[in-house]
Amino acid sequence: MKAIWWIRRDLRLSDNPALAAALERAETVIPLFILDPRLLDSPHASPKRTAFLFAGLRALEDSLRQQGSALVVRQGDPLTVLHTLCKEAEASEIFAEADVSPFARNRDERVGRDLPLNLSSGLTIHPPEVLRKADGRPYTVYTPFNHMWRSLPFHGSLIPAPGRLPPLLPLTNLGVPDSPAHSPDDLFPAGEAEAQRRLVKFTTSAIQRYANERDRMDLDGTSGLSPYLRFGMLSARQAAWATHTAGVYSINASTSGGTDAWLNELIWREFYLAILYHFPHVRRMAFRPALRSIAWRNDPDEFTAWAEGRTGYPVVDAAMRQLQQTGWMHNRARMITASFLTKDLLVDWHWGERYFMQHLLDGDPASNNGGWQWTAGTGTDAAPYFRVFNPVLQGMKYDPQGTYVRCWVPELTAVPSEFIHTPWKMPIDVQRRACCAIGKDYPTPIVDHTLARQRVLAAYR
DNA sequence: TGAAATGTTGGGGCG
DNA sequence: ACGCCCCAACATTTC
Numbered sequence: 001m002k003a004i005w006w007i008r009r010d011l012r013l014s015d016n017p018a019l020a021a022a023l024e025r026a027e028t029v030i031p032l033f034i035l036d037p038r039l040l041d042s043p044h045a046s047p048k049r050t051a052f053l054f055a056g057l058r059a060l061e062d063s064l065r066q067q068g069s070a071l072v073v074r075q076g077d078p079l080t081v082l083h084t085l086c087k088e089a090e091a092s093e094i095f096a097e098a099d100v101s102p103f104a105r106n107r108d109e110r111v112g113r114d115l116p117l118n119l120s121s122g123l124t125i126h127p128p129e130v131l132r133k134a135d136g137r138p139y140t141v142y143t144p145f146n147h148m149w150r151s152l153p154f155h156g157s158l159i160p161a162p163g164r165l166p167p168l169l170p171l172t173n174l175g176v177p178d179s180p181a182h183s184p185d186d187l188f189p190a191g192e193a194e195a196q197r198r199l200v201k202f203t204t205s206a207i208q209r210y211a212n213e214r215d216r217m218d219l220d221g222t223s224g225l226s227p228y229l230r231f232g233m234l235s236a237r238q239a240a241w242a243t244h245t246a247g248v249y250s251i252n253a254s255t256s257g258g259t260d261a262w263l264n265e266l267i268w269r270e271f272y273l274a275i276l277y278h279f280p281h282v283r284r285m286a287f288r289p290a291l292r293s294i295a296w297r298n299d300p301d302e303f304t305a306w307a308e309g310r311t312g313y314p315v316v317d318a319a320m321r322q323l324q325q326t327g328w329m330h331n332r333a334r335m336i337t338a339s340f341l342t343k344d345l346l347v348d349w350h351w352g353e354r355y356f357m358q359h360l361l362d363g364d365p366a367s368n369n370g371g372w373q374w375t376a377g378t379g380t381d382a383a384p385y386f387r388v389f390n391p392v393l394q395g396m397k398y399d400p401q402g403t404y405v406r407c408w409v410p411e412l413t414a415v416p417s418e419f420i421h422t423p424w425k426m427p428i429d430v431q432r433r434a435c436c437a438i439g440k441d442y443p444t445p446i447v448d449h450t451l452a453r454q455r456v457l458a459a460y461r
Numbered sequence: 462t463g464a465a466a467t468g469t470t471g472g473g474g475c476g
Numbered sequence: 477a478c479g480c481c482c483c484a485a486c487a488t489t490t491c
Contacts, residue, residue, distance in 0.1 A: 215462080268462095335462070374462085386491040387463050394463090453464085457491060 002028040002089055004082065006096040007071075008104070010122060010232035011056045012192045013063055014161035017120035022095035028166045030089055031064055033057055034082075035075040035177070039103070044357035044365070048327040049230075051179035052190050052361045056231050058176050059191030069165035073174045079111050086115060089171060097122040097232070100277040101365045124270045125236050126152055128277035131270075138278035140287075140380040145271050146264065158241055187326050188227050188361055195228035196238075203242045210258030214265075217315070217330045218403035223262070226362035227328070229269070240266055272370030275380050282369055286378035291385070294378075295459050297346040305446055306341050307355055309409070312445035314421055315395035316340045318408035325408075327361040332398050338375035339389035344452040346459060349376035377460070385460040388453050395421035411442045 003026035005019050013019065022029045040050060061071040074081045082094060098119040099105065111117050121127045131148055132138055139145035202223045206213070213221030228234040243259040276282060286292045309317035309324070319333035329337070334356075341352045353372040357363045373379025377387070399405060402420030406413050412423060414434040419426045424438050424445055431437050438444055 332462085339463095383462080384491090388465095388491090390464060450465095453491090461491090 001026045001093065002030065002091040003093040003095055004085060004089075004091045005029050005031045006078075006082070006094050006117075007031060007033045007060070008096060008099060009230070010097040010235075011053075011060050012161075012195075012233055012235065013060075013067070014192065014196075015122075015158045015235040015238050016097070016161075016232075017122040017159065018095045018097045018118075019162070020159050021118060021120050022093070023162055023165075025093060025095075028168070029069070029095075030072055030085070030091060030168060030171070031060075031069060032072045032074065032081075032085060033176075034078045035073065035174070036078055036107075037075070038077075044354060044363070046327075046358045046360065046363055047180050048359060049361050049363055051185075052188060052227060052327070053231060054176055054179045055185060055190035056233055059193070059233075061176055063192065064165065067162065067165040068167050070168050070173070071176070072168075072171050073176055074172070075174060078107055079114060082111060082115055085171070089169075092116065093118060095120065098127075099123060100128060100273050102276075102280040102283060103365075105277075105280075122235060122237075123232070124273055125154070125240060125266070126270060128270075128274035131274055138274060139271070140275070140279075142268065142271050142381045145274070146267050149267050149270065150263075154237075154240075158235075158237060188224075188328065190227075190231075190233065192233045195225065195234035198223070198225055198228065199234060199239065199242050207243065207258040207262055211261040214261065215332045215398050217319075217332055217399045218401065222331065224328075230362040230364050236266060236269070268370075269367055272366040275370060276366040279380075282373065282379065283365060286376075287373055287380050288378050288382070291376075291378040291460075294348075295346075296348040298348055298351070299345065302345045302446055303341070303347050303351055305443075306337070306345060306347070310443050310446075311340065312424065312443040313340065313391040313395075313449075314402070314405040314409055314412055314423060315391050315399060318399075318405045321408040323356075323359050327359060329360070330404075332394070333404075334371060335375055336389050336391055336394050338372055340391055342372075342376045343388045343456040344391075344447050344449060346452075346456055349373065349378065386457055388456060390449060390453075392421045392449070409442070411436055 003022045005022045010016055010018060039045065057071065064071050085091065094115055094117045096117065096119055098121055100123065108117060108119065126149055131145065202225065206221055209221060213219050225234060225239065229236065229239065240263060243262060279287060305311055307320060309320035311317055316337050319329050319337045323329040338352055341347045342349050349372045353368055356368055370379060374382045377383050377385040402417050405420055412420065415423055415436055416430065419430065423436065423442055426434065426438065436442055
Protein backbone atom coordinates (compact mmCIF):
# COMPACT_ATOMS: atom_id res chain seq x y z
CA MET A 1 0.00 0.00 0.00
CA LYS A 2 1.16 3.53 -0.78
CA ALA A 3 0.35 6.56 1.34
CA ILE A 4 0.87 10.29 1.18
CA TRP A 5 2.32 12.08 4.20
CA TRP A 6 0.78 15.51 3.74
CA ILE A 7 3.06 17.96 5.56
CA ARG A 8 1.51 21.26 6.69
CA ARG A 9 2.90 22.64 9.93
CA ASP A 10 4.74 19.56 11.14
CA LEU A 11 8.14 19.93 9.48
CA ARG A 12 9.88 17.22 11.46
CA LEU A 13 10.70 13.53 11.28
CA SER A 14 10.92 12.93 15.04
CA ASP A 15 7.84 12.68 17.24
CA ASN A 16 5.55 12.99 14.24
CA PRO A 17 2.36 10.96 14.78
CA ALA A 18 1.10 11.50 11.22
CA LEU A 19 4.34 10.24 9.70
CA ALA A 20 4.46 7.34 12.15
CA ALA A 21 0.88 6.35 11.27
CA ALA A 22 1.69 6.46 7.56
CA LEU A 23 4.79 4.31 8.00
CA GLU A 24 2.90 1.80 10.08
CA ARG A 25 0.17 1.32 7.50
CA ALA A 26 1.97 1.71 4.18
CA GLU A 27 5.03 0.22 2.47
CA THR A 28 5.69 3.42 0.56
CA VAL A 29 5.23 6.89 2.00
CA ILE A 30 5.30 9.97 -0.21
CA PRO A 31 6.18 13.14 1.72
CA LEU A 32 4.22 15.97 0.13
CA PHE A 33 4.07 19.70 0.71
CA ILE A 34 1.44 21.73 -1.13
CA LEU A 35 2.04 25.39 -1.91
CA ASP A 36 -1.47 26.73 -1.43
CA PRO A 37 -1.91 30.15 -3.11
CA ARG A 38 -4.84 30.91 -0.81
CA LEU A 39 -2.43 30.76 2.15
CA LEU A 40 0.64 32.27 0.49
CA ASP A 41 -1.31 35.26 -0.90
CA SER A 42 -3.55 35.86 2.11
CA PRO A 43 -3.55 39.31 3.75
CA HIS A 44 -2.06 37.68 6.82
CA ALA A 45 0.84 36.09 4.91
CA SER A 46 4.37 37.26 5.62
CA PRO A 47 7.36 37.20 3.26
CA LYS A 48 9.65 36.65 6.26
CA ARG A 49 7.61 33.74 7.58
CA THR A 50 7.30 32.22 4.12
CA ALA A 51 11.06 32.45 3.76
CA PHE A 52 11.43 30.67 7.10
CA LEU A 53 8.95 28.01 5.98
CA PHE A 54 10.80 27.43 2.71
CA ALA A 55 14.13 27.22 4.53
CA GLY A 56 12.52 24.67 6.83
CA LEU A 57 11.29 22.71 3.83
CA ARG A 58 14.81 22.67 2.40
CA ALA A 59 16.13 21.33 5.72
CA LEU A 60 13.39 18.68 5.77
CA GLU A 61 14.17 17.79 2.16
CA ASP A 62 17.83 17.23 3.09
CA SER A 63 16.86 14.96 5.98
CA LEU A 64 14.45 13.01 3.78
CA ARG A 65 17.14 12.54 1.12
CA GLN A 66 19.59 11.27 3.74
CA GLN A 67 16.99 8.69 4.71
CA GLY A 68 16.63 7.57 1.09
CA SER A 69 13.39 9.42 0.43
CA ALA A 70 12.50 12.81 -1.05
CA LEU A 71 10.16 15.75 -0.62
CA VAL A 72 7.51 16.29 -3.27
CA VAL A 73 6.40 19.91 -3.62
CA ARG A 74 3.38 20.86 -5.66
CA GLN A 75 1.28 23.96 -6.06
CA GLY A 76 -2.46 24.48 -6.21
CA ASP A 77 -5.70 23.73 -4.45
CA PRO A 78 -4.92 20.92 -1.99
CA LEU A 79 -7.92 18.82 -3.00
CA THR A 80 -6.93 18.95 -6.67
CA VAL A 81 -3.26 18.30 -5.96
CA LEU A 82 -4.04 15.36 -3.70
CA HIS A 83 -6.49 13.90 -6.22
CA THR A 84 -3.89 14.07 -8.95
CA LEU A 85 -1.10 12.64 -6.83
CA CYS A 86 -3.23 9.81 -5.45
CA LYS A 87 -4.06 8.74 -8.99
CA GLU A 88 -0.55 9.27 -10.36
CA ALA A 89 1.24 7.44 -7.53
CA GLU A 90 -1.53 4.96 -6.81
CA ALA A 91 -1.68 6.13 -3.21
CA SER A 92 -4.69 4.94 -1.27
CA GLU A 93 -4.31 6.79 2.05
CA ILE A 94 -3.36 10.29 3.15
CA PHE A 95 -1.92 11.04 6.60
CA ALA A 96 -1.65 14.48 8.16
CA GLU A 97 -1.53 16.30 11.48
CA ALA A 98 -4.84 17.85 12.54
CA ASP A 99 -4.94 21.64 12.68
CA VAL A 100 -7.37 23.95 14.47
CA SER A 101 -7.78 27.10 12.36
CA PRO A 102 -11.09 27.60 10.53
CA PHE A 103 -9.21 27.68 7.23
CA ALA A 104 -7.41 24.41 7.92
CA ARG A 105 -10.46 22.60 9.27
CA ASN A 106 -12.54 23.68 6.29
CA ARG A 107 -9.86 22.53 3.89
CA ASP A 108 -9.39 19.20 5.64
CA GLU A 109 -13.11 18.57 5.77
CA ARG A 110 -13.35 19.17 2.01
CA VAL A 111 -10.44 16.81 1.37
CA GLY A 112 -11.79 14.23 3.79
CA ARG A 113 -15.14 14.08 2.00
CA ASP A 114 -13.48 13.01 -1.27
CA LEU A 115 -10.27 11.29 -0.24
CA PRO A 116 -9.10 8.90 2.51
CA LEU A 117 -7.61 11.50 4.87
CA ASN A 118 -6.38 10.30 8.29
CA LEU A 119 -5.71 13.07 10.79
CA SER A 120 -3.41 12.53 13.78
CA SER A 121 -3.16 14.67 16.88
CA GLY A 122 0.25 16.30 17.27
CA LEU A 123 -0.12 20.07 17.16
CA THR A 124 -0.88 20.11 20.88
CA ILE A 125 -0.09 17.77 23.75
CA HIS A 126 -3.77 17.46 24.67
CA PRO A 127 -6.25 17.73 21.78
CA PRO A 128 -8.74 20.63 22.08
CA GLU A 129 -11.78 18.33 21.99
CA VAL A 130 -10.86 16.53 25.21
CA LEU A 131 -10.34 19.63 27.34
CA ARG A 132 -13.81 20.48 28.54
CA LYS A 133 -15.45 21.53 31.75
CA ALA A 134 -17.59 19.10 33.74
CA ASP A 135 -20.67 20.29 31.87
CA GLY A 136 -19.03 19.49 28.55
CA ARG A 137 -18.51 23.07 27.48
CA PRO A 138 -15.05 24.31 26.50
CA TYR A 139 -12.98 26.41 28.88
CA THR A 140 -12.89 30.16 28.37
CA VAL A 141 -10.69 31.01 31.36
CA TYR A 142 -7.00 30.16 31.44
CA THR A 143 -6.50 29.12 35.07
CA PRO A 144 -9.11 26.32 35.21
CA PHE A 145 -7.95 25.24 31.73
CA ASN A 146 -4.41 25.08 33.10
CA HIS A 147 -5.48 22.99 36.09
CA MET A 148 -7.44 20.55 33.96
CA TRP A 149 -4.56 20.35 31.45
CA ARG A 150 -2.07 19.53 34.19
CA SER A 151 -4.34 16.91 35.71
CA LEU A 152 -4.48 14.93 32.47
CA PRO A 153 -2.01 12.06 32.14
CA PHE A 154 0.69 12.36 29.50
CA HIS A 155 0.27 9.24 27.46
CA GLY A 156 2.80 7.67 25.18
CA SER A 157 6.43 8.54 24.83
CA LEU A 158 8.19 10.54 22.16
CA ILE A 159 8.25 8.84 18.77
CA PRO A 160 11.79 8.53 17.45
CA ALA A 161 12.55 9.62 13.90
CA PRO A 162 12.25 6.72 11.46
CA GLY A 163 15.40 5.06 10.14
CA ARG A 164 15.66 4.59 6.41
CA LEU A 165 12.55 5.57 4.53
CA PRO A 166 11.19 3.67 1.54
CA PRO A 167 12.57 5.08 -1.74
CA LEU A 168 10.27 6.96 -4.11
CA LEU A 169 9.75 6.51 -7.82
CA PRO A 170 10.29 9.76 -9.71
CA LEU A 171 7.29 12.08 -9.49
CA THR A 172 6.56 15.50 -10.88
CA ASN A 173 8.15 17.81 -8.35
CA LEU A 174 8.41 21.59 -8.26
CA GLY A 175 11.05 21.44 -5.55
CA VAL A 176 11.20 23.97 -2.73
CA PRO A 177 10.94 27.48 -4.21
CA ASP A 178 13.55 30.11 -3.49
CA SER A 179 12.67 32.22 -0.50
CA PRO A 180 10.62 35.24 -1.61
CA ALA A 181 12.54 37.69 0.55
CA HIS A 182 15.73 37.91 2.49
CA SER A 183 15.14 36.27 5.84
CA PRO A 184 17.19 36.85 8.98
CA ASP A 185 18.53 33.36 8.60
CA ASP A 186 21.42 33.93 10.98
CA LEU A 187 19.06 34.69 13.87
CA PHE A 188 16.63 31.85 13.22
CA PRO A 189 18.13 29.14 11.05
CA ALA A 190 15.23 26.90 10.05
CA GLY A 191 14.93 23.18 10.61
CA GLU A 192 14.47 20.36 13.04
CA ALA A 193 18.15 20.01 13.93
CA GLU A 194 18.44 23.66 14.90
CA ALA A 195 15.25 23.39 16.96
CA GLN A 196 16.71 20.46 18.90
CA ARG A 197 19.97 22.33 19.46
CA ARG A 198 18.06 25.31 20.87
CA LEU A 199 15.89 23.12 23.02
CA VAL A 200 18.90 21.45 24.61
CA LYS A 201 20.61 24.79 25.14
CA PHE A 202 17.50 26.30 26.71
CA THR A 203 16.71 23.38 28.99
CA THR A 204 20.27 23.24 30.28
CA SER A 205 20.65 26.92 31.09
CA ALA A 206 18.12 29.74 30.70
CA ILE A 207 15.17 27.66 31.86
CA GLN A 208 16.55 27.72 35.41
CA ARG A 209 16.11 31.51 35.49
CA TYR A 210 13.06 31.56 33.24
CA ALA A 211 10.56 32.47 35.97
CA ASN A 212 12.45 35.67 36.75
CA GLU A 213 14.16 36.60 33.53
CA ARG A 214 11.66 35.75 30.80
CA ASP A 215 10.13 39.23 31.11
CA ARG A 216 13.43 41.05 30.82
CA MET A 217 13.79 42.52 27.35
CA ASP A 218 17.47 43.27 27.87
CA LEU A 219 18.41 39.66 28.68
CA ASP A 220 18.41 36.46 26.67
CA GLY A 221 15.88 34.92 29.03
CA THR A 222 13.38 33.39 26.62
CA SER A 223 13.54 30.08 24.79
CA GLY A 224 13.64 31.51 21.26
CA LEU A 225 11.68 28.44 20.16
CA SER A 226 8.44 30.01 18.95
CA PRO A 227 9.20 29.96 15.20
CA TYR A 228 10.12 26.27 15.47
CA LEU A 229 6.95 25.40 17.37
CA ARG A 230 4.96 27.38 14.81
CA PHE A 231 6.01 25.09 11.96
CA GLY A 232 6.35 21.94 13.98
CA MET A 233 10.12 21.77 13.54
CA LEU A 234 9.73 21.00 17.23
CA SER A 235 6.68 19.28 18.70
CA ALA A 236 4.96 20.59 21.80
CA ARG A 237 5.58 17.22 23.41
CA GLN A 238 9.30 17.49 22.75
CA ALA A 239 9.27 20.97 24.24
CA ALA A 240 7.51 19.78 27.40
CA TRP A 241 9.40 16.47 27.73
CA ALA A 242 12.74 18.18 27.47
CA THR A 243 12.15 19.80 30.84
CA HIS A 244 12.96 16.34 32.27
CA THR A 245 16.54 17.05 31.39
CA ALA A 246 16.35 20.25 33.42
CA GLY A 247 16.04 17.87 36.36
CA VAL A 248 13.10 19.35 38.22
CA TYR A 249 10.18 18.57 35.96
CA SER A 250 6.94 17.77 37.67
CA ILE A 251 3.59 17.95 35.96
CA ASN A 252 1.69 19.06 39.07
CA ALA A 253 4.37 21.12 40.75
CA SER A 254 3.72 24.74 41.44
CA THR A 255 7.15 25.53 42.82
CA SER A 256 9.60 23.99 40.37
CA GLY A 257 10.89 27.38 39.23
CA GLY A 258 11.58 27.97 35.59
CA THR A 259 10.31 24.67 34.24
CA ASP A 260 6.90 25.38 35.67
CA ALA A 261 6.80 28.85 34.13
CA TRP A 262 7.89 27.33 30.83
CA LEU A 263 5.12 24.73 31.00
CA ASN A 264 2.65 27.55 31.65
CA GLU A 265 3.70 29.20 28.40
CA LEU A 266 3.16 25.96 26.50
CA ILE A 267 -0.27 25.71 28.15
CA TRP A 268 -1.09 29.29 27.05
CA ARG A 269 -0.31 28.10 23.52
CA GLU A 270 -2.65 25.13 23.90
CA PHE A 271 -5.30 27.36 25.50
CA TYR A 272 -5.45 29.71 22.52
CA LEU A 273 -5.35 26.81 20.04
CA ALA A 274 -8.34 25.35 21.91
CA ILE A 275 -10.11 28.75 21.93
CA LEU A 276 -9.73 29.05 18.17
CA TYR A 277 -10.91 25.46 17.73
CA HIS A 278 -14.04 25.92 19.84
CA PHE A 279 -14.76 29.58 18.96
CA PRO A 280 -13.63 30.09 15.35
CA HIS A 281 -15.42 33.44 15.17
CA VAL A 282 -12.69 35.05 17.33
CA ARG A 283 -10.74 35.54 14.11
CA ARG A 284 -13.44 37.88 12.82
CA MET A 285 -14.69 39.64 15.95
CA ALA A 286 -14.18 40.26 19.63
CA PHE A 287 -14.97 37.27 21.82
CA ARG A 288 -16.95 39.52 24.14
CA PRO A 289 -20.00 40.90 22.33
CA ALA A 290 -20.08 44.03 24.49
CA LEU A 291 -16.69 45.06 23.08
CA ARG A 292 -17.46 44.70 19.37
CA SER A 293 -18.39 48.34 18.86
CA ILE A 294 -15.58 50.36 20.41
CA ALA A 295 -15.19 53.80 18.81
CA TRP A 296 -11.66 53.27 17.48
CA ARG A 297 -9.82 56.31 16.15
CA ASN A 298 -7.87 54.32 13.54
CA ASP A 299 -5.60 57.19 12.53
CA PRO A 300 -3.53 55.79 9.61
CA ASP A 301 -0.54 58.08 10.26
CA GLU A 302 -0.34 57.09 13.89
CA PHE A 303 -0.64 53.44 12.91
CA THR A 304 2.28 53.87 10.51
CA ALA A 305 4.34 55.62 13.17
CA TRP A 306 3.69 52.67 15.48
CA ALA A 307 4.55 50.12 12.80
CA GLU A 308 7.79 51.86 11.88
CA GLY A 309 8.90 52.53 15.44
CA ARG A 310 8.50 56.32 15.46
CA THR A 311 6.14 56.85 18.40
CA GLY A 312 8.62 58.69 20.62
CA TYR A 313 8.30 56.03 23.33
CA PRO A 314 11.67 54.21 23.29
CA VAL A 315 10.48 50.75 24.36
CA VAL A 316 7.64 50.75 21.83
CA ASP A 317 9.95 51.91 19.04
CA ALA A 318 12.70 49.42 19.93
CA ALA A 319 10.21 46.57 19.87
CA MET A 320 8.63 47.51 16.56
CA ARG A 321 12.03 47.86 14.94
CA GLN A 322 13.12 44.52 16.35
CA LEU A 323 10.05 42.98 14.72
CA GLN A 324 10.62 44.67 11.39
CA GLN A 325 14.30 43.74 11.28
CA THR A 326 14.24 40.21 12.69
CA GLY A 327 10.70 38.85 12.41
CA TRP A 328 10.64 38.25 16.15
CA MET A 329 9.73 40.33 19.19
CA HIS A 330 10.19 39.72 22.89
CA ASN A 331 6.95 38.59 24.53
CA ARG A 332 6.90 41.42 27.07
CA ALA A 333 7.42 43.85 24.19
CA ARG A 334 4.45 42.32 22.34
CA MET A 335 2.19 43.18 25.26
CA ILE A 336 3.62 46.71 25.54
CA THR A 337 3.31 47.51 21.82
CA ALA A 338 -0.15 45.94 21.59
CA SER A 339 -1.33 47.94 24.58
CA PHE A 340 0.12 51.10 23.04
CA LEU A 341 -1.63 50.57 19.70
CA THR A 342 -5.02 49.62 21.08
CA LYS A 343 -5.15 51.76 24.21
CA ASP A 344 -2.87 54.78 23.66
CA LEU A 345 -3.62 55.19 19.95
CA LEU A 346 -7.10 53.64 20.01
CA VAL A 347 -6.46 51.62 16.86
CA ASP A 348 -8.60 48.52 16.29
CA TRP A 349 -6.75 45.43 17.50
CA HIS A 350 -7.48 43.78 14.12
CA TRP A 351 -4.96 46.20 12.55
CA GLY A 352 -2.27 45.13 14.97
CA GLU A 353 -3.18 41.46 14.60
CA ARG A 354 -2.77 41.71 10.83
CA TYR A 355 0.52 43.64 11.08
CA PHE A 356 2.01 41.10 13.49
CA MET A 357 0.94 38.26 11.19
CA GLN A 358 2.66 40.02 8.30
CA HIS A 359 5.98 40.16 10.17
CA LEU A 360 6.29 37.43 12.79
CA LEU A 361 8.22 34.27 11.95
CA ASP A 362 6.18 32.57 14.66
CA GLY A 363 2.93 34.23 13.53
CA ASP A 364 0.19 31.76 14.42
CA PRO A 365 -3.50 32.59 14.02
CA ALA A 366 -4.46 31.20 17.43
CA SER A 367 -1.71 32.64 19.64
CA ASN A 368 -1.61 35.95 17.81
CA ASN A 369 -5.35 36.47 17.94
CA GLY A 370 -5.44 35.36 21.56
CA GLY A 371 -2.68 37.75 22.52
CA TRP A 372 -4.24 40.73 20.78
CA GLN A 373 -7.67 40.11 22.21
CA TRP A 374 -6.11 39.61 25.63
CA THR A 375 -4.39 43.00 25.46
CA ALA A 376 -7.38 44.78 23.94
CA GLY A 377 -9.51 43.32 26.71
CA THR A 378 -11.97 41.89 24.21
CA GLY A 379 -11.11 38.21 24.52
CA THR A 380 -11.47 35.16 26.71
CA ASP A 381 -10.01 35.70 30.14
CA ALA A 382 -8.70 39.01 28.87
CA ALA A 383 -7.01 41.85 30.65
CA PRO A 384 -9.70 44.21 31.98
CA TYR A 385 -10.19 47.24 29.74
CA PHE A 386 -8.76 49.62 32.33
CA ARG A 387 -5.45 47.78 32.46
CA VAL A 388 -3.34 50.16 30.40
CA PHE A 389 0.41 49.59 30.19
CA ASN A 390 2.56 52.64 30.87
CA PRO A 391 5.39 52.37 28.32
CA VAL A 392 7.77 54.34 30.56
CA LEU A 393 7.23 52.22 33.67
CA GLN A 394 7.36 49.00 31.66
CA GLY A 395 10.66 50.14 30.18
CA MET A 396 12.15 50.99 33.57
CA LYS A 397 11.01 47.68 35.01
CA TYR A 398 11.93 45.27 32.22
CA ASP A 399 14.82 47.15 30.54
CA PRO A 400 16.31 48.96 33.53
CA GLN A 401 19.53 50.17 31.89
CA GLY A 402 17.98 50.72 28.47
CA THR A 403 20.12 48.06 26.82
CA TYR A 404 17.20 46.79 24.73
CA VAL A 405 16.27 50.31 23.66
CA ARG A 406 19.83 51.22 22.63
CA CYS A 407 20.16 47.96 20.69
CA TRP A 408 17.24 48.77 18.37
CA VAL A 409 17.04 52.58 18.50
CA PRO A 410 20.59 53.66 17.65
CA GLU A 411 19.78 57.39 17.78
CA LEU A 412 19.36 56.95 21.56
CA THR A 413 22.73 55.22 22.05
CA ALA A 414 24.34 58.11 23.89
CA VAL A 415 21.29 59.11 25.93
CA PRO A 416 22.03 58.76 29.67
CA SER A 417 20.20 55.91 31.39
CA GLU A 418 18.36 58.42 33.54
CA PHE A 419 16.49 59.61 30.42
CA ILE A 420 16.55 56.47 28.28
CA HIS A 421 12.81 55.83 28.71
CA THR A 422 11.84 59.52 28.80
CA PRO A 423 14.15 61.18 26.26
CA TRP A 424 11.75 64.13 25.82
CA LYS A 425 12.62 65.16 29.38
CA MET A 426 16.27 65.71 28.53
CA PRO A 427 17.39 69.30 29.03
CA ILE A 428 18.78 70.90 25.88
CA ASP A 429 22.42 70.59 26.96
CA VAL A 430 21.96 66.86 27.67
CA GLN A 431 20.34 66.43 24.25
CA ARG A 432 23.34 68.15 22.69
CA ARG A 433 25.83 65.96 24.52
CA ALA A 434 23.84 62.82 23.59
CA CYS A 435 23.74 63.95 19.93
CA CYS A 436 20.00 63.48 20.07
CA ALA A 437 17.76 66.46 19.47
CA ILE A 438 14.22 65.55 20.42
CA GLY A 439 11.84 66.32 17.57
CA LYS A 440 14.68 66.04 15.06
CA ASP A 441 16.91 63.01 15.68
CA TYR A 442 14.24 61.21 17.70
CA PRO A 443 10.51 62.00 17.69
CA THR A 444 8.57 63.79 20.38
CA PRO A 445 5.94 61.37 21.80
CA ILE A 446 3.02 61.21 19.36
CA VAL A 447 0.58 61.06 22.28
CA ASP A 448 0.70 62.04 25.93
CA HIS A 449 0.25 58.77 27.78
CA THR A 450 -1.71 60.30 30.66
CA LEU A 451 -4.21 61.94 28.29
CA ALA A 452 -4.34 58.85 26.07
CA ARG A 453 -5.14 56.73 29.09
CA GLN A 454 -8.10 58.93 30.03
CA ARG A 455 -9.26 58.89 26.42
CA VAL A 456 -9.24 55.09 26.11
CA LEU A 457 -10.99 54.60 29.44
CA ALA A 458 -13.76 56.89 28.23
CA ALA A 459 -13.99 55.11 24.87
CA TYR A 460 -14.21 51.65 26.47
CA ARG A 461 -16.76 52.76 29.04
C1' DT B 462 0.93 38.81 32.65
C1' DG B 463 -1.04 47.36 35.60
C1' DA B 464 -1.22 51.83 37.03
C1' DA B 465 -3.14 55.80 39.22
C1' DA B 466 -5.77 57.66 42.87
C1' DT B 467 -6.85 57.57 47.41
C1' DG B 468 -6.35 56.18 52.23
C1' DT B 469 -3.52 55.05 56.34
C1' DT B 470 0.32 55.11 59.31
C1' DG B 471 4.22 56.62 61.70
C1' DG B 472 8.47 59.23 62.28
C1' DG B 473 10.60 63.69 62.50
C1' DG B 474 10.75 68.77 62.40
C1' DC B 475 9.11 72.57 64.64
C1' DG B 476 6.56 76.10 67.25
C1' DA C 477 5.99 67.56 76.58
C1' DC C 478 2.65 68.31 73.24
C1' DG C 479 0.07 69.13 69.03
C1' DC C 480 0.44 69.99 64.38
C1' DC C 481 2.08 69.49 59.83
C1' DC C 482 4.56 67.21 56.30
C1' DC C 483 5.55 63.37 53.73
C1' DA C 484 7.49 58.94 52.68
C1' DA C 485 6.13 54.26 52.73
C1' DC C 486 2.85 51.11 52.39
C1' DA C 487 -2.08 49.42 51.70
C1' DT C 488 -6.44 49.68 49.48
C1' DT C 489 -9.54 51.09 46.02
C1' DT C 490 -10.61 52.53 41.58
C1' DC C 491 -10.08 52.97 36.76
